[in-house]
Amino acid sequence: MAKKLALNIALVAVVSIVLLWGNTLYRQHVQFDKGEKAYAAGDFVGAVAGYDAAIHMYTPGSSLVERAAQKLWEIAEVCERSGDVPRALVAYRSLRSAFYGVAGLYSPGTDWIAKCDARIAGLVQRQQGQR
Known part of the structure; x- marks a missing residue:
């Protein structure tokens, strides 16, 4: 009986994780597509927001x-060059x-962070020199 309960709990946990991962991945694609459409239309704010949100949906x-x-x-x-x-x-x-924002037990993007900081x-x- 306890074995069956543990198996059911484990199964529910695995299914929940898969559903959460799938939902997050789907939302990541949606946000990336929004960024792509905005970028193609020349919408700076929309492009930055879409790509930023796609990274926040880290999977x-x-x-x-x-x-x-x-x-x-x-x-x-592009902005810097112009x-x-x-x-x-x-x-x-x-x-x-x-x-x-997506850092936790693992911190992805440390190379990007360093490049951005520089x-x-x-x-x-x-x-400040222009002021």
Whole structure:
């Protein structure tokens, strides 16, 4: 009897985890698609929000996290090259904070965080020098 109960509890736990993972992965795809559509339309705020949210829907093994991070980095670099420092800072900070937001027992994106910290420091210094 106790064995059957333990098996049922384990089965319910596994099914729950699979459903949670699947739901999160689905929402990650939805947010990434929103970012893609906004980026294609030239909507800076929508693109940053979509890619940021896709990273926040972190699921182990999903390639979308890396793709969303790359897109945010690309947006930030485009803004930086065009001289739009405030928007570049928004994109770099969004990328950095997205990875801070998903940190737990494991901290993904530490390389992205380090890259963003370096760019943010340089841009802030540049911005202060212009004042």
